[in-house]
């Protein structure tokens with residue numbers, strides 16, 4: 001299996017530190033608003049990566065942090081005249097709702113920054129002891145000049161960075177690139193006791209402290225949006241490696257930007273969409289398919305046209321899945337078991353996903369499979385239901401469990417028979433008459449039509465009864 005490592009800028013063989021375990025850390029949301037569709041792309045693609053590793057038999061521990069103390073949260077709380085705790089817990093709830101609606105698998109742990117303050121203080125103390133941090137009147141900064149390989153992830157060198165740095169007017173810092181590890185309390189801000197006085201942690205230290213706590217000093221995969229490479233991930237490396245003196249991350253994985261109609265998404269341009277706005281218009285499966293159809297690392301253009309086309313793609317999968325469920329419920333036994341090389345599709349799927357999670361190609365394999373299956377179904381009558389079991393297994397293992405673009409468990413609603421009992425009884429009578437008149441073609445047609453609506457007929461000596469399928 002190959003994975004593109006931002007750190008080396010090459011595709012590398014994937015060899016986790018402690019197989020079959022894989023540790024994966026994804027930078028999570030700062031909870032001061034609803035997350036937008038660009039964030040949703042990163043979250044869904046990280047989910048697909050994680051699910052594929054599980055498909056390969058790895059035991060993945062997946063951590064996503066919640067930043068619940070931050071400048072933006074404080075600002076929002078002041079604007080809305082609420083407490084920071086209220087703002088953070090409101091948007092944390094909203095985050096979980098949206099993640100669930102996007103059918104993203106729950107992380108092993110969602111650590112909250114405010115519950116890891118003592119761990120952060122320990123890391124800062126260690127950095128200070130080793131000479132990488134300095135305290136100026138209760139503000140503690142990381143001394144970038146002490147970490148000789150600073151810039152190794154982003155490929156930036158400190159001299160260029162210093163000359164181009166957007167210098168905060170902060171005369172306490174020795175160097176414009178130095179960043180805050182601990183911020184001295186300001187009036188009406190949340191704060192915690194520390195060896196440097198009351199204050200709160202900087203953003204970057206959260207991820208270093210929480211990944212160490214939940215995944216250990218060295219982790220296999222650290223993921224996040226492209227925009228986090230610098231300075232966030234660069235600073236995480238500087239903190240963790242200075243503190244623990246070992247390699248922090250084996251593979252760095254970064255997700256590309258999402259543009260709206262070829263423009264950068266921004267509130268001022270009026271082209272800013274939250275994930276929940278998009279989820280009100282399109283199904284989660286269609287949105288996931290739309291994301292999966294572009295390589296995770298490249299830019300992605302978002303438009304209603306493209307979403308509509310993904311929705312149509314999803315309906316193709318759904319149509320076949322519904323057909324499969326009906327046929328499995330009918331449980332037909334017959335000699336007709338068409339030759340269908342499902343193994344070939346498994347191996348194609350695995351081959352492309354093994355190549356740095358090539359999800360666009362993986363989706364293409366699934367659509368090839370659907371075309372081939374539909375052709376066989378159209379060309380054969382009375383196929384044994386074992387054939388449909390094989391189709392279902394493939395779609396469950398790939399389209400459902402890895403890409404999350406179909407959910408068989410949800411089909412019950414989609415398939416609830418949309419026909420009332422009176423109409424069914426009427427059709428049964430019509431079919432009885434047809435059978436008496438030896439018009440078996442019509443009788444079969446009625447049976448098939450009902451079956452397509454989720455109504456199964458059962459003939460016996462005393463007459464015909466029916467059942468509505470509740471699919472699960």
Ligand SMILES: [Zn+2]
Nearest residue numbers: 027028207232
């Ligand atoms: Zn982070």
